[in-house]
Amino acid sequence: MDKKIKVIIDNKSVEVAPGTTIYQAAKQAGVDIPVLCYMNLHDLGVENKPGGCRICVVEVEGRKNLAPSCSTECTEGMVVRTHSVRVLNARKNVLELILSDHPKDCLLCQKSGRCELQDLAVRMGIREIHAVENALVSTYRKDESPSIIRNMDKCVMCRRCETICNEVQTVGALSAVNRGFNAVVATAFEQDLKDSRCTFCGQCVAVCPTGALTEVDHTPKIINALADPSKTVIVQTAPAVRAALGEEFGFAPGTLVTGKMVTALRRLGFDKVFDTDFAADLTIMEEGTELLKRITGYLNGDKTVKLPILTSCCPAWVNFFEWNYPDMLDVPSSAKSPQQMFGALAKTYFAKMMGIDRKNLVVVSVMPCLAKKYECQRDEFKVDGNPDVDYSISTRELAHLIKLANIDFASLPDSGFDDPMGESTGASVIFGVTGGVIEAAVRTAYEIYTGRKLESVDFHELRGFEGIRTATIDFNGLKLNIGIAHKLGNARKLLDGIRAGMYNFHAIEIMACPGGCIGGAGQPLHHGDSSIIQARMDAIYREDAGKKIRKSHENPYIKRVYGDFLGYPMSEKAHELLHTHYFKKEKL
Amino acid sequence: MKKIELSDCDLKVISDICAKYEKKESELINILHKIQSHFGYLPEEVQRAVASELDIPVARVYGVVTFYSFFTMQPKGKYAVSVCLGTACYVRGAEAVVAALEKELGIKVGGVTDDGLFSLDCLRCVGACGLAPVMMVGEKVYGRVTPEQVGHILDEYRRNS
Numbered sequence: 243m244d245k246k247i248k249v250i251i252d253n254k255s256v257e258v259a260p261g262t263t264i265y266q267a268a269k270q271a272g273v274d275i276p277v278l279c280y281m282n283l284h285d286l287g288v289e290n291k292p293g294g295c296r297i298c299v300v301e302v303e304g305r306k307n308l309a310p311s312c313s314t315e316c317t318e319g320m321v322v323r324t325h326s327v328r329v330l331n332a333r334k335n336v337l338e339l340i341l342s343d344h345p346k347d348c349l350l351c352q353k354s355g356r357c358e359l360q361d362l363a364v365r366m367g368i369r370e371i372h373a374v375e376n377a378l379v380s381t382y383r384k385d386e387s388p389s390i391i392r393n394m395d396k397c398v399m400c401r402r403c404e405t406i407c408n409e410v411q412t413v414g415a416l417s418a419v420n421r422g423f424n425a426v427v428a429t430a431f432e433q434d435l436k437d438s439r440c441t442f443c444g445q446c447v448a449v450c451p452t453g454a455l456t457e458v459d460h461t462p463k464i465i466n467a468l469a470d471p472s473k474t475v476i477v478q479t480a481p482a483v484r485a486a487l488g489e490e491f492g493f494a495p496g497t498l499v500t501g502k503m504v505t506a507l508r509r510l511g512f513d514k515v516f517d518t519d520f521a522a523d524l525t526i527m528e529e530g531t532e533l534l535k536r537i538t539g540y541l542n543g544d545k546t547v548k549l550p551i552l553t554s555c556c557p558a559w560v561n562f563f564e565w566n567y568p569d570m571l572d573v574p575s576s577a578k579s580p581q582q583m584f585g586a587l588a589k590t591y592f593a594k595m596m597g598i599d600r601k602n603l604v605v606v607s608v609m610p611c612l613a614k615k616y617e618c619q620r621d622e623f624k625v626d627g628n629p630d631v632d633y634s635i636s637t638r639e640l641a642h643l644i645k646l647a648n649i650d651f652a653s654l655p656d657s658g659f660d661d662p663m664g665e666s667t668g669a670s671v672i673f674g675v676t677g678g679v680i681e682a683a684v685r686t687a688y689e690i691y692t693g694r695k696l697e698s699v700d701f702h703e704l705r706g707f708e709g710i711r712t713a714t715i716d717f718n719g720l721k722l723n724i725g726i727a728h729k730l731g732n733a734r735k736l737l738d739g740i741r742a743g744m745y746n747f748h749a750i751e752i753m754a755c756p757g758g759c760i761g762g763a764g765q766p767l768h769h770g771d772s773s774i775i776q777a778r779m780d781a782i783y784r785e786d787a788g789k790k791i792r793k794s795h796e797n798p799y800i801k802r803v804y805g806d807f808l809g810y811p812m813s814e815k816a817h818e819l820l821h822t823h824y825f826k827k828e829k830l
Numbered sequence: 831m832k833k834i835e836l837s838d839c840d841l842k843v844i845s846d847i848c849a850k851y852e853k854k855e856s857e858l859i860n861i862l863h864k865i866q867s868h869f870g871y872l873p874e875e876v877q878r879a880v881a882s883e884l885d886i887p888v889a890r891v892y893g894v895v896t897f898y899s900f901f902t903m904q905p906k907g908k909y910a911v912s913v914c915l916g917t918a919c920y921v922r923g924a925e926a927v928v929a930a931l932e933k934e935l936g937i938k939v940g941g942v943t944d945d946g947l948f949s950l951d952c953l954r955c956v957g958a959c960g961l962a963p964v965m966m967v968g969e970k971v972y973g974r975v976t977p978e979q980v981g982h983i984l985d986e987y988r989r990n991s
Contacts, residue, residue, distance in 0.1 A: 414887025419896045430881075430889040431874055438889070 501656020
């Protein structure tokens with residue numbers, strides 16, 4: 243091991259490994275240097291370090307100019323001061339310059355109260371901006387897509403979104419364009435986001451420190467629907483929401499608030515509170531059956547069968563392969579995502595059961611995701627213009643609705659989901675984390691294929707934060723090779739490998755967001771703290787372990803919906819309602 | 831912006847230039863430089879073709895094109911007129927030269943005359959400060975230009991076309 247380096251930061255001595263930055267060393271010394279552009283989700287392999295904003299400057303003894311602590315490495319014997327008069331003046335000056343062309347309509351901004359620039363101004367005690375008199379305030383047209391709103395006049399050029407979009411997700415929709423005062427992060431030719439190759443994964447929104455990138459807010463539409471006596475309004479909640487919603491109400495990250503969430507939704511006035519998890523169990527029945535069918539066909543020498551099968555629950559991932567792998571559209575599973583399976587079933591099976599017209603049934607989904615807003619607007623998920631899922635709102639929007647309705651969330655009693663689309667298994671809960679969908683599929687596929695009972699349902703080899711993971715599961719002699727990727731850049735690596743014939747996978751799970759849906763762009767903001775995402779992951783596995791039934795095919799209500807309505811997995815009816823097809827998107 | 835259609839011949843020019851630089855992303859600026867000197871400007875379609883050749887996002891190409899003032903997405907006139915606004919030229923009256931050119935050509939800086947003959951731009955120091963103020967027509971440099979001379983200089987080109 244390399245020799246440790248000794249540095250002194252604000253009179254505190256610390257020993258750090260070579261290559262450690264002043265910012266990281268300061269953390270070890272208990273000194274919290276403010277940052278703006280810098281962001282490091284260490285466990286998730288996401289780092290933005292352009293050294294551009296200069297908020298984190300510090301004084302280094304013997305060095306003439308101030309050093310950006312986020313990108314300056316420690317050297318032996320370095321003496322650093324993080325709050326000398328010189329540093330404080332410089333930092334304040336820099337912040338005033340950043341604020342000088344920033345719109346000052348904080349009270350009306352969607353990010354107000356959770357804006358890192360605002361927090362910084364509070365922390366630095368900015369009361370006036372001396373920098374420039376009559377400074378121009380940035381103006382840039384507003385751009386609204388189905389999922390994301392870009393208010394680029396609020397862009398501070400931290401370039402976190404550009405890093406996420408290009409280096410982490412390899413989507414390449416965003417780039418810094420123009421220069422000087424006009425510099426902004428934008429799409430090619432400054433088109434609307436909806437016309438770019440954006441997948442709507444929303445990770446740019448998840449990391450934006452200001453109100454430059456925000457989500458489309460559907461809460462007013464839902465308030466109106468709930469107040470309309472001619473409408474029956476039902477809601478479905480995705481697995482990852484229950485592991486994060488509490489954070490918006492002061493609960494520690496990783497607190498499960500399933501019961502309180504259900505009570506809150508009922509108090510908001512939803513006629514039925516259902517669970518997307520139910521549809522996740524259904525997804526396993528369809529996708530698992532498709533997996534076994536393809537594998538059996540392959541083993542029997544059917545040359546038309548394509549392997550590996552890829553999961554198709556993640557709408558950003560679906561967009562990504564439609565843009566980038568138009569030659570491989572027959573590889574992903576044709577199974578719809580749980581959100582859309584739920585919608586299709588709600589507007590047929592449930593509507594019929596209740597005797598209501600689909601036009602008078604409003605289906606709302608609560609998702610950790612922004613791409614789901616786009617997904618439910620896709621034409622193939624509509625019948626005569628009426629969408630299967632009417633509105634998709636994020637975890638943050640649900641928290642906002644609860645606050646608007648004056649509900650004291652912390653004191654709510656627990657309650658359970660409604661029947662028949664509220665019952666779910668542990669297998670469906672883990673859909674919210676990377677590796678979870680494939681683990682759920684394995685639990686069911688194993689028992690169906692081998693006819694044996696699974697000894698242990700916990701497949702630890704499929705879990706974790708590693709960007710690309712592989713495992714081989716023994717199906718009583720059949721060795722099933724499984725690949726897992728989260729973040730679209732890792733998905734690209736796997737897909738390129740498959741295209742080149744490098745891999746021998748039978749099944750691959752892909753989720754677009756870091757850590758899976760728990761790190762989705764609709765979740766409470768993590769502000770660069772990856773331990774929050776870890777805590778949510780732990781919560782999801784806790785919820786799974788606490789469930790009486792942990793295998794999708796054992797869900798009694800799933801058995802019932804097949805018995806009463808669908809017939810059997812991949813039946814004609816199931817094909818019509820629960821499966822979809824993909825479209826080639828023109829590469830820009 | 832007006833859409834243009836690239837011919838197979840145009841695409842081959844782009845492809846050949848990219849190939850000359852081994853389709854390396856790190857050569858993007860050089861590639862754009864060469865392509866601009868062929869087409870005179872870098873319209874959207876050309877940028878898309880370059881992105882596709884290099885297998886990089888077109889947003890990145892656009893980012894580079896909009897960052898460097900040398901690159902332009904506007905077609906230039908047959909004769910590109912530019913006036914140096916570097917410090918030396920500026921203090922010796924380059925602004926008045928620009929005003930005279932705008933009046934003479936009937937266009938603003940950044941514009942192209944209707945007949946496509948002239949375009950007008952400003953640039954920073956051309957390294958001929960001793961001759962300030964300096965204007966260029968194409969590659970030719972004119973020193974110690976006065977607003978009164980502008981018309982005569984342009985007439986030379988008008989006669990030749």
